[in-house]
Amino acid sequence: MKKILFLISIVIIIITISIKVNYRAHISLSFGNNIKSNYIYYYDDTRFKDIISDIEKNIKLNNRHIQNILVRADNIYLDLNNIEVTKNDIYDLNNLLAYLRSFTKENIIIILKKEEYSSNNLINNWIFKIKNKYDIMIKR
Amino acid sequence: MSDEMRQLFAKIFMWLFVGLLITFGVGLLVQSNESLVEKLFGGGQYLFIWIAELVIAIVLVTRIRKMKPLTATILYLFYTALTGLTFATIFLSYEITSILFIFGVTAGVMLVFGLLGYYTKIDLTKISTFLFMTLIGVIILTVVNVFIGSETFDLVLTIISLILFMIYIAYDIHVIKRKMYAVENEDTLAIYGALQLYVDFINIFLDLLSLFGNNRD
Numbered sequence: 373m374k375k376i377l378f379l380i381s382i383v384i385i386i387i388t389i390s391i392k393v394n395y396r397a398h399i400s401l402s403f404g405n406n407i408k409s410n411y412i413y414y415y416d417d418t419r420f421k422d423i424i425s426d427i428e429k430n431i432k433l434n435n436r437h438i439q440n441i442l443v444r445a446d447n448i449y450l451d452l453n454n455i456e457v458t459k460n461d462i463y464d465l466n467n468l469l470a471y472l473r474s475f476t477k478e479n480i481i482i483i484l485k486k487e488e489y490s491s492n493n494l495i496n497n498w499i500f501k502i503k504n505k506y507d508i509m510i511k512r
Numbered sequence: 513m514s515d516e517m518r519q520l521f522a523k524i525f526m527w528l529f530v531g532l533l534i535t536f537g538v539g540l541l542v543q544s545n546e547s548l549v550e551k552l553f554g555g556g557q558y559l560f561i562w563i564a565e566l567v568i569a570i571v572l573v574t575r576i577r578k579m580k581p582l583t584a585t586i587l588y589l590f591y592t593a594l595t596g597l598t599f600a601t602i603f604l605s606y607e608i609t610s611i612l613f614i615f616g617v618t619a620g621v622m623l624v625f626g627l628l629g630y631y632t633k634i635d636l637t638k639i640s641t642f643l644f645m646t647l648i649g650v651i652i653l654t655v656v657n658v659f660i661g662s663e664t665f666d667l668v669l670t671i672i673s674l675i676l677f678m679i680y681i682a683y684d685i686h687v688i689k690r691k692m693y694a695v696e697n698e699d700t701l702a703i704y705g706a707l708q709l710y711v712d713f714i715n716i717f718l719d720l721l722s723l724f725g726n727n728r729d
Contacts (some may be wrong), residue, residue: 376601377725378666381718383598385651385673387569388711392680393645462520 463500473506481509517689520702524688527585527706531592532713538596538616543603554595565594572707581699587705595714601722610726618717622681622709629682629689636686643683646676667723676718677712684708 410428427482473480542548552558568591576584603611629636650673655667689707 376605377718377722380598380601381715381722382651382654383565384595384711384714384718385647385654387566388715389647389651390566390570391573391707391711392647393573 462494465498466502469502469506469508479509480506520688520698520705522567523699523702524705524709525652527588527703528713531588531706534567534589534592535596535599535714538593539599542597542600547601548611549604553601558598559689561594561597565591565598570709573704576700576704579700581703584700584703588707594708605728606721607726607728610724611721614717614720614725617720618713622713625674625678625681626685626709629685632682632686636683639679639683643680646672650676670719670722674716674723676685676705677715677719680712681716685699686710 418496469480499510542552546658551563568587572579572584572587572591579587653665653669657669684705688708
């Protein structure tokens with residue numbers, strides 16, 4: 373009887389590995405608190421330090437609006453939660469997304485407020501345009 | 513806990529409960545039908561069940577990012593039902609009271625470590641590599657032990673596996689809380705979270721059963 377349990381355990385654990393392996397690839401390792409400027413946060417991962425520093429130098433964002441770029445081990449999060457995005461920002465955001473996509477194939481995930489996503493046509497139109505163009509994921 | 517988070521966890525635990533109910537329900541149902549057990553486990557048919565389980569698990573985790581909630585739910589439920597088929601042998605091998613007791617203990621373990629994972633101030637995401645490497649180590653050493661056949665080594669591996677999946681529960685809850693899954697739709701995310709916790713639960717259950725379960729004969 374022990375043998376049956378042993379066999380099932382082996383199969384289950386192989387399945388578990390297949391479930392956990394992808395899971396690991398989809399999440400970050402840690403969350404950095406290192407605040408580099410008023411509006412760009414970055415994950416303390418050496419792979420991304422230069423990139424983030426470059427973004428800070430080259431892409432001027434309206435400091436009233438863009439708050440967070442969270443770069444983690446496997447994903448880049450652009451956090452627009454609690455931020456009112458206006459028409460002027462769309463241009464900057466597009467530049468930023470094009471820039472991010474030009475150097476990385478990592479997931480780019482935009483975090484939005486739920487109500488913002490459903491009620492703001494400006495955001496809806498923008499999301500519609502950029503989603504496939506840059507292979508962006510939206511998280512609400 | 514915010515309303516949004518409460519809703520997400522309510523969905524995750526609801527699907528986890530449904531998944532476990534299906535697994536144990538199917539297991540009980542199949543073991544009560546002798547001819548079905550014979551058909552499933554008499555030849556090499558169970559290999560197909562295991563392969564199907566593995567394929568569904570891989571499809572779920574690799575495609576879930578863009579999967580519709582309904583598709584993810586169906587696949588998840590199908591996966592738990594297939595696991596239930598393999599669990600029929602457990603019901604044939606162990607006393608039902610023992611199985612129920614260990615199920616309850618596993619649920620208790622899940623509760624304790626889940627709360628730990630939710631409320632801890634420690635950043636558990638830092639140990640993800642360690643957890644995964646230990647998981648790989650456990651499977652490699654388990655296969656090695658097939659050739660060695662040491663019962664003591666088997667006991668040690670079971671205990672390591674048990675501890676590993678207890679930590680995994682805390683880790684999974686911690687990660688869900690911090691919304692670090694790259695899954696777009698909240699309903700799909702709930703299925704994904706439930707799947708992660710489901711495999712933790714099943715592994716702990718099997719380890720506890722191996723350690724403390726009473727055989728039927």
